[in-house]
Amino acid sequence: MRSFQSSTASPDLFNSVCEKANYIVFDKHTSKKLSPTINKKFRRVCNDEFMLLSLFKGSAPLALVYIDNQASPMSNFAKERSRNLCDLAMNCLNKF
Numbered sequence: 205m206r207s208f209q210s211s212t213a214s215p216d217l218f219n220s221v222c223e224k225a226n227y228i229v230f231d232k233h234t235s236k237k238l239s240p241t242i243n244k245k246f247r248r249v250c251n252d253e254f255m256l257l258s259l260f261k262g263s264a265p266l267a268l269v270y271i272d273n274q275a276s277p278m279s280n281f282a283k284e285r286s287r288n289l290c291d292l293a294m295n296c297l298n299k300f
Contacts, residue, residue, distance in 0.1 A: 217241040217256065222265040225294060227257040227287055231277070253277050257290040261297045 217238060221228050230238050231253040239247075254272040258265055271286050272278065 215241065216243055218243070218268065221256045221258045222268060225258055225260045227255055227290070229278075229283060230254050230256070251275065255283060255286055257286065259290055259294055259297065261294075266297065 217228060217230075220226075220241065228234075228238065230242075230250075235252075242250075250270070251272040251274065254270060255278065257269040257271070259267040259269060269286075269290060271282075273282060
């Protein structure tokens with residue numbers, strides 16, 4: 205995907221994860237609930253299981269991180285480490 209835009213006025217997955225430092229796991233347990241909130245263009249290119257994590261500097265969203273394990277399910281270890289890595293990155297960003 206070359207570019208992606210999401211309106212801040214729409215109640216979609218991207219807006220909900222960017223309201224505060226947060227993460228969302230999209231997998232077989234959450235797909236039924238979250239599928240209606242995913243932009244159709246994004247859904248065509250994302251995997252069946254992924255994580256979205258927001259990075260904030262202060263109170264403003266700075267980045268949205270997409271993580272997947274290609275065609276394989278993500279292990280709990282990978283999910284936890286991904287969250288830890290984003291938390292550490294935010295701690296570093298907020299010190300400068």
